[in-house]
Amino acid sequence: MKVHTRYHGDLEISDNEVIYFKNGIPGFPDETKYILIPLGENSPFSVLQSIELIELAFVVTDPFPFYKDYEFEVPDYMINQLDIKNKEEVRVYCIVTLGDSLDTSTVNLQAPLVLNSKNNNGKQFVLNTDKYHTKHVLKMNKKEMVQEG
Amino acid sequence: MLVLTRKKNESIIIxxxxxxxxxxxxxDQIKIGINAPKKVEIIRKEILEKVESENQKARTTSLNLDMFK
Structure with missing residues (x-):
């Protein structure tokens, strides 16, 4: 199927690339279908693009290159809602609030996007914790990046 | 909104x-205990509101792809 995107023109995608957020995400309850468009092959960043509303797109990132000790427990209600059978199916992304540069951008570790890669169900999981908040700096360990490259 | 008056150690069942x-x-602080099936989602409302507002801010209005290179 063809999807109109905000930043990548029209894309031809297969049905199994669609990610379903059954109840939307907080603040956007009406948009329930998204696709993830990676921003470069080795980049942790992707665009989370709404299929239903072309204007609605977020930058998301794999949080672990920035916060390698980031952790949370996935509670039963999440396992239930996403029908998670084993932990290898789980993918985690966090939403980035962009500033003028990456140095002034922040990442929301309080509410990770938890995806089941088997059935493409997703939910923004709001952590009931004060350990993380919605605006962590994006501090990439650049040394590691260089070594890897 | 249903309004009920409760005393310490009294409960309601939903x-x-x-x-x-x-x-x-x-x-002005009240400690509440909740017994619920594990599949029930319980969130502190102010955290949910913070996430909603952060999501609104994170919604992109433009994207400089060079920023991610």
């Missing part, structure tokens, strides 16, 4: 399975 108990009252 939908047969969810029990909410007033554990402690001290000034």
């Amino acid at each position: 939908d047969e399975h969810i029990e909410i108990t007033i554990l402690e009252v001290s000034g």
